[in-house]
Amino acid sequence: MKVKVFTIFPEIFPGFLQYSLTGRAQTEGIWSLETVNIRDYALDKHASVDDTPCGGGAGMIMRADVLGRAINAEYGGGRIIYMSPRGKPLTQSKVRELSKEDNLTIVCGRFEGIDERVLEAFSIEEISIGDYILTGGEQAALIMLDAVIRVLPGVLGNEASLKDESFEYLLLEHPQFTRPIEWEGRKVPDMLLSGHHQNIAAWQHDKALEITRERRPDLYQKYLDSKKV
Ligand code: SAH
Numbered sequence: 230m231k232v233k234v235f236t237i238f239p240e241i242f243p244g245f246l247q248y249s250l251t252g253r254a255q256t257e258g259i260w261s262l263e264t265v266n267i268r269d270y271a272l273d274k275h276a277s278v279d280d281t282p283c284g285g286g287a288g289m290i291m292r293a294d295v296l297g298r299a300i301n302a303e304y305g306g307g308r309i310i311y312m313s314p315r316g317k318p319l320t321q322s323k324v325r326e327l328s329k330e331d332n333l334t335i336v337c338g339r340f341e342g343i344d345e346r347v348l349e350a351f352s353i354e355e356i357s358i359g360d361y362i363l364t365g366g367e368q369a370a371l372i373m374l375d376a377v378i379r380v381l382p383g384v385l386g387n388e389a390s391l392k393d394e395s396f397e398y399l400l401l402e403h404p405q406f407t408r409p410i411e412w413e414g415r416k417v418p419d420m421l422l423s424g425h426h427q428n429i430a431a432w433q434h435d436k437a438l439e440i441t442r443e444r445r446p447d448l449y450q451k452y453l454d455s456k457k458v
Pocket residue numbers: 311312313314315336337338339340341342343356357358359360361362363364365366367369
């Protein structure tokens with residue numbers, strides 16, 4: 230997957246993506262990254278990228294002409310996404326969908342965001358990582374990319390571990406344990422030591438149901454609805 234990021238802070242990338250699974254995947258060529266510094270396309274001697282909002286109000290807006298020039302010069306095709314609190318929520322199914330793309334282009338906003346006309350002109354899709362406001366799209370882009378790269382073929386050693394993870398089947402994950410079997414007076418549940426794979430799977434499924442019902446009634450309802458069809 231080829232990733233191209235438009236930003237005024239290219240030095241933020243690849244950030245934490247250079248470590249662990251995502252870092253190894255980059256070295257192995259499973260994904261590659263290119264950043265475009267939007268400021269390189271500024272039109273005045275101060276290299277300004279922002280201006281005051283039309284109609285007044287607080288903060289600054291990223292200029293349509295500068296960002297437009299950058300995209301015109303550097304956009305190589307494929308899906309183009311603006312990280313935005315107004316966007317469609319990033320979910321695991323959205324992550325899966327994005328992981329099928331060969332090219333992903335991401336625009337990171339700063340200040341109070343970007344001029345609306347750029348979104349229209351380039352048919353840019355908006356994606357939000359949650360109902361809170363960050364200072365910049367770079368943080369959101371890194372999080373989205375982390376989730377997308379993680380599910381690319383060959384990134385996780387054990388593909389099966391993707392299968393029963395939280396959100397893949399609308400249920401949160403059951404509790405997990407490892408050694409030591411007894412720690413400070415707390416024992417791993419007997420069931421998990423029984424060696425009976427079918428009973429263990431049933432126990433884990435029950436726990437997943439219980440945890441989802443308690444913590445995320447919205448997801449639990451979705452799960453129940455999915456069973457009806
Ligand atoms: N004035 C805007 C917020 C701007 S925050 C509003 O009220 O909607 C500055 C930049 O951070 C945005 O341009 C966007 O790229 C990014 N950003 C902030 N919160 C985000 C979120 N929840 N998801 C994705 N991107 C976000």
